[in-house]
Amino acid sequence: MKLDALEVEKLFTPQLHKLFKLFQDCNYELRITGGAVRDLMMGIQPNDVDLASTATITQMKELFESHRIWMVHKKGEKHGTVTCIIDKTSFEITTLRIDVFCDGHLADVKYTTNWELDANRRDLTVNSLFLGLDGTIYDYLGGIEDVQKRRIRFIGDAETRIQGDFHRILRYFRFFGRISATEEHEKGILEAIARNKHGLKGIIKERTWAEFKKILIGRMAPAVLRVMFGPECELQEYLGLPKAVNLDRFQKVYEKYGSRLESMTSVALLCEIEGHISAFHRRIKLSSDEKSLGFFIVRERVEAEKNRNDLNWWKELCVEKEARLRQGTKSDKTRQRILQLMISVLTEERLIQEIENYDCPKFQVTGTDLIKANAPEGLNMEATLGYLFDIWKNSKYTMTKEEILKHALDSGIPDRDVELDPLYGKPK
Numbered sequence: 001m002k003l004d005a006l007e008v009e010k011l012f013t014p015q016l017h018k019l020f021k022l023f024q025d026c027n028y029e030l031r032i033t034g035g036a037v038r039d040l041m042m043g044i045q046p047n048d049v050d051l052a053s054t055a056t057i058t059q060m061k062e063l064f065e066s067h068r069i070w071m072v073h074k075k076g077e078k079h080g081t082v083t084c085i086i087d088k089t090s091f092e093i094t095t096l097r098i099d100v101f102c103d104g105h106l107a108d109v110k111y112t113t114n115w116e117l118d119a120n121r122r123d124l125t126v127n128s129l130f131l132g133l134d135g136t137i138y139d140y141l142g143g144i145e146d147v148q149k150r151r152i153r154f155i156g157d158a159e160t161r162i163q164g165d166f167h168r169i170l171r172y173f174r175f176f177g178r179i180s181a182t183e184e185h186e187k188g189i190l191e192a193i194a195r196n197k198h199g200l201k202g203i204i205k206e207r208t209w210a211e212f213k214k215i216l217i218g219r220m221a222p223a224v225l226r227v228m229f230g231p232e233c234e235l236q237e238y239l240g241l242p243k244a245v246n247l248d249r250f251q252k253v254y255e256k257y258g259s260r261l262e263s264m265t266s267v268a269l270l271c272e273i274e275g276h277i278s279a280f281h282r283r284i285k286l287s288s289d290e291k292s293l294g295f296f297i298v299r300e301r302v303e304a305e306k307n308r309n310d311l312n313w314w315k316e317l318c319v320e321k322e323a324r325l326r327q328g329t330k331s332d333k334t335r336q337r338i339l340q341l342m343i344s345v346l347t348e349e350r351l352i353q354e355i356e357n358y359d360c361p362k363f364q365v366t367g368t369d370l371i372k373a374n375a376p377e378g379l380n381m382e383a384t385l386g387y388l389f390d391i392w393k394n395s396k397y398t399m400t401k402e403e404i405l406k407h408a409l410d411s412g413i414p415d416r417d418v419e420l421d422p423l424y425g426k427p428k
């Protein structure tokens with residue numbers, strides 16, 4: 001099959017043309033591989049272009065050195081990959097190879113000049129295509145038909161493919177969601193996944209989360225998650241999620257606000273309590289922003305649901321959370337969290353827009369102001385600031401800093417033993 005010349009030109013930048021010419025001049029074959037070919041066939045502009053060549057690592061290095069072309073990431077050589085830079089653009093080129101797996105881990109790599117063998121080492125038929133400079137698509141395993149029919153199949157026996165790299169379980173669901181024409185899975189695949197799900201435990205946290213994130217906000221996410229967490233596969237435990245994930249809540253939010261959902265919000269929708277977020281973090285290793293977002297949503301959700309379409313409630317929440325931000329905390333992150341909370345309780349779109357543009361009043365008094373106002377030694381600064389904040393709030397945020405500070409030494413100031421809210425420092 002040949003791709004339309006215009007489609008192919010989208011990929012072939014002047015730098016890529018230069019690279020192909022270099023290889024051609026030395027009689028080495030170079031082709032685009034994997035995801036880029038699949039995406040191009042589906043009319044999607046690929047994110048990145050991976051290349052494969054019949055040249056060995058030594059031949060590629062000699063070629064680049066003789067043309068004074070920079071090479072980076074020398075570590076990739078061990079896995080048969082060379083990265084070169086042409087006019088500020090980097091290209092990753094892999095030698096054709098056969099992967100030898102043992103217990104789900106790559107044990108050895110054998111080099112080859114046979115394209116079909118290289119296609120055979122890959123995961124899915126739709127990812128096994130190669131594209132030549134003239135637009136020819138090379139297909140050894142029925143990948144073209146599968147892309148055209150939007151059908152996701154492992155190459156050969158699903159079980160063997162999964163055991164080659166258990167991470168492919170998550171890749172399968174990601175590509176299924178992204179490409180599949182129907183919600184039906186090919187015969188035998190879900191059974192093979194169920195039999196091998198234990199292997200997910202050995203996949204490193206970052207890799208698992210990177211893949212799962214894309215599933216959570218991807219196309220057909222509710223249908224994909226229903227299968228992943230349904231009776232056929234039951235993958236919850238392997239991803240650190242509770243057994244009874246709340247798929248109905250997730251689906252409702254996805255259907256209304258799918259394009260605005262952050263992956264961590266999706267996780268919070270599946271979970272019920274803070275302990276679930278903690279367990280997920282232990283399995284996945286979240287960033288501190290992701291963790292805060294997850295905790296924030298499960299903690300505030302009950303109240304937020306009751307007030308979902310009350311604009312004043314949301315404005316007060318913004319003031320409450322943003323007005324006394326700790327130094328160094330960016331307010332846009334807090335606002336982002338509030339917007340994700342609004343999405344997750346299905347607040348009306350127009351209210352979300354109002355909050356997006358809301359110019360939140362800022363509480364101006366700081367600990368330094370209290371010291372300047374001769375605060376006595378041992379004064380509980382956090383509790384005092386909380387007390388003053390409430391006075392300011394009761395004035396509907398109209399009091400000036402000077403007016404607020406007049407209350408700094410009121411008898412109503414809580415003493416130092418007051419228990420503080422760990423997040424916001426306000427007296428409970």
Ligand SMILES: Nc1ccn([C@@H]2O[C@H](COP(=O)(O)OP(=O)(O)OP(=O)(O)O)[C@@H](O)[C@H]2O)c(=O)n1
Pocket residue numbers: 033034035036047048050121122123124127128165167168171
């Ligand atoms: N566990 C894996 C990971 C990757 N691959 C192969 O390596 C190629 C490149 O992998 P990667 O860049 O991770 O994915 P892409 O398919 O290019 O997808 P994306 O669009 O997400 O980049 C894939 O197409 C697939 O052929 C594989 O067989 N098994």
